[in-house]
Amino acid sequence: MKRFLGSMLLALNLYAAFPSWYYNIKDVKKQKKAFVEIMLPLIQAENKKIKALREKIIEIFNDPYYLMDPYKIAFLAKIAKIYKIKNITDKKEFLKKIDTIPPSLALAQAAIESGWGKSRFVRVANNIFGHWEYSNKGIKPKSRYENIKIAYSIKIFPSLEASIAAYMRNLNRNPAYxxxxxxxxxxxxEHKKFTGIIAANTMINYSQKKEEYVKMLKRMIKLNHWEKYDK
Structure with missing residues (x-):
């Protein structure tokens, strides 16, 4: 019964991530422009949430008596669990893991992983960054990598915003990054601007394409002039 309801919800969720008019655009340049107009505000909104959290963390650590405040300790413990931080008094680790993602990098990865929002996983699962889960609860891929023996499926998200949040959380806490x-x-x-082009060099573990994937990201950002969104 649950599987049947899940299938029904997926059917009703068609085009949930992108509006139907987006898929009707025939001109490639116009569709790319629309892709950015849909994705960029959502990426910026999630970055804004991360920035607010980071500022709150800094505020707590700036309080010399924060260890005497049960509320602040509980808050740090909660965030540490989410971001996989072992020591709740390790300010440096909090600041390393709780920070924004260059918008140009997020746009490039979203475009590549989703085929500009046209992939089946975006349409039926709001999954724009190719997230897997090691279970059979999500969408079964039509083909699986032969060298991966563990069962996995494409994760289902309730919204495009949730997919973006998961992507940023993944980059901010996964050991691979x-x-x-x-x-x-x-x-x-060093008070230098961390751009998507620079960040792309560290994305070698995001795809099995490794170095080729890094080149794809940098090429995508440059061709579309997306670094302007990192300012």
């Missing part, structure tokens, strides 16, 4: 976080923190400490 430690180099991304370290480089971002280094640039922040």
């Amino acid at each position: 430690k180099n991304f976080r370290n480089l971002r923190y280094k640039y922040e400490q």
Whole structure:
């Protein structure tokens, strides 16, 4: 019964991520422009939430008596669990993991992973960044990588916003993107702009294409002049 209801919800969810008019655009340039107009505000909104959380974390650590405040300790413990931070007094680790994602990088990865929002997984699961889950609860891919023995499926999200939030949380806490976080923190400490082109160099573990994927990201950002959104 649950599987049947899930299938019904997926059927009703068709075009949930992008409006139907988006898929009716025939001109490639116009569709790319529409893609950015849909995605960029959502990316910026999620970055705004992360920035607000980061500022709250900084405010707590700036309080010399924060360890005596049960509310602040409980809050840090809650956030530490979400971001997989072992020591709740490790300010540096909080600041490394709770920070914004360059919009140009997010746009490039969204475009590549979703085929500009046209993939089946976007239409039926609001999954724009190709997120998997190691279970059979999501959408079964039509083909699976032969060298992956663990069962996996494409994760279903209730909204496009939820998919973007999961993507940013993934980059901010997954061990595979430690180099991304370290480089971002280094640039922040040196008061330098951390752009999508720079960040793309650390995305080698995001795809099995490895170095080729990094080249694809950088090419996507440059061809579409998306670095302007990192300012």
